[in-house]
Amino acid sequence: MPGLIAPSDYSQEPPRHPSLKINSKEPFNAEPRRSALTQSYITPVDFFYKRNHGPVPIVDDLERYCVDICGLIENPKKLYMRDIWMLAKYSVTATLQCAGNRRTAMSKTRKVRGVGWDVAALGNAVWTGAKLADVLELVGIPKLTSTTQMGGKHVEFVSIDKCKEEKGGPYKASIPLGQATNPEADVLLAYEMNGEPLNRDHGYPLRVVVPGVIGARSVKWLDSINILAEECQGFFMQRDYKMFPPSVDWDNINWSTRRPQMDFPVQSAICSLEDVQATKPGKVKVRGYAVSGGGRGIERVDVSVDGGKTWVEASRFQKPGIPYVVDDIHSDKWAWVLFEVIVDIINSTEIVAKAVDIAANVQPEKVEDIWNLRGILNTSWHRVQVRVGHSNM
Numbered sequence: 001m002p003g004l005i006a007p008s009d010y011s012q013e014p015p016r017h018p019s020l021k022i023n024s025k026e027p028f029n030a031e032p033r034r035s036a037l038t039q040s041y042i043t044p045v046d047f048f049y050k051r052n053h054g055p056v057p058i059v060d061d062l063e064r065y066c067v068d069i070c071g072l073i074e075n076p077k078k079l080y081m082r083d084i085w086m087l088a089k090y091s092v093t094a095t096l097q098c099a100g101n102r103r104t105a106m107s108k109t110r111k112v113r114g115v116g117w118d119v120a121a122l123g124n125a126v127w128t129g130a131k132l133a134d135v136l137e138l139v140g141i142p143k144l145t146s147t148t149q150m151g152g153k154h155v156e157f158v159s160i161d162k163c164k165e166e167k168g169g170p171y172k173a174s175i176p177l178g179q180a181t182n183p184e185a186d187v188l189l190a191y192e193m194n195g196e197p198l199n200r201d202h203g204y205p206l207r208v209v210v211p212g213v214i215g216a217r218s219v220k221w222l223d224s225i226n227i228l229a230e231e232c233q234g235f236f237m238q239r240d241y242k243m244f245p246p247s248v249d250w251d252n253i254n255w256s257t258r259r260p261q262m263d264f265p266v267q268s269a270i271c272s273l274e275d276v277q278a279t280k281p282g283k284v285k286v287r288g289y290a291v292s293g294g295g296r297g298i299e300r301v302d303v304s305v306d307g308g309k310t311w312v313e314a315s316r317f318q319k320p321g322i323p324y325v326v327d328d329i330h331s332d333k334w335a336w337v338l339f340e341v342i343v344d345i346i347n348s349t350e351i352v353a354k355a356v357d358i359a360a361n362v363q364p365e366k367v368e369d370i371w372n373l374r375g376i377l378n379t380s381w382h383r384v385q386v387r388v389g390h391s392n393m
């Protein structure tokens, strides 16, 4: 596509903040330090995790950049940035979380394949752009359509980056048409992040943001939108990002038996403490994030200072100073909540966090029970060890 180009090597990567923890250099995969992650409700772009599968594309001419809308529609159309800027502009605060978040911890019980991540492969940003539902209306697909007359049922997003998994082809994914044409699902073609034009790592000039769904479906550097009868047949939909039971391993896997993962399950993690944290006896601040998929709010965050025998409830908040009320119009339904509780620690112990969403879904206790060969969706209770030094600290 003229206007946007995909390098085949890593010689033209964008600059990145030096404090990021790099999990893979090429392609670039990095997350912020735990302690930096929950400093603010909105994650600064510099500290927002970066998850790439190939070299980052480059815009050489924004005037010529356009998105091709094609497939099962009567009038295929090319949309230029100026067309997209003309559509009603929406801002949606949404948390994006990689399905591989907390993979390193899952790998410790039994080895999994994939980039290692600590607990910070997620971030919360204000995404601004056009609603996909409005864009699809421009090509003749009305709001709230789940099947078109021509048999279209899925909306595929295709990028231009060169991914090894796609044998040098572009990253792609799809979502159901019913979700894409539902204005309340808030699926965006975003051109801004936190009030600034997207930067290269996050999809400049245009990316998809699918709130409440694993990050893998929010395709960056959008090149075309395809209306399809079947879901996208790309690698990342069919042979990755699917949830398997612990009994399935590389010698007995049948990818076609499972659906591509979409909604994220309920998740939380402590960010104010490392896996093993030395501390003095006394008050300890336990702070972290909790988030669920599908727009389900966080009903409760429980914290234990005795390894999960007894629990106290943490306070939850989004905007500073305003208590979080689930399902309230002033709450951001697609966004994480931060939690905090001050606990008294006398002796060395294990601190645990678990969240409950508004559907009463709760995080599973043991990572072993949800182990899967790709190490995705590790939402088990988050545990940290505190080592109390009584003297000479």
Ligand SMILES: Nc1nc2c(c(=O)[nH]1)N[C@H]1C(S)=C(S)[C@@H](COP(=O)(O)O)O[C@H]1N2
Pocket: 048, 049, 050, 051, 052, 053, 054, 096, 097, 098, 099, 159, 160, 161, 171, 201, 202, 203, 214, 215, 216, 217, 218, 219, 220, 221
């Ligand atoms: N074109 C393209 N889109 C992509 C990816 C990619 O490698 N290429 N990675 C996906 C994955 S797995 C995640 S978790 C998110 C990460 O978005 P971020 O880098 O803006 O945090 O983008 C998704 N969209």
Ligand SMILES: [Mo]
Pocket: 051, 097, 098, 099, 100, 215, 216
């Ligand atoms: Mo991801």
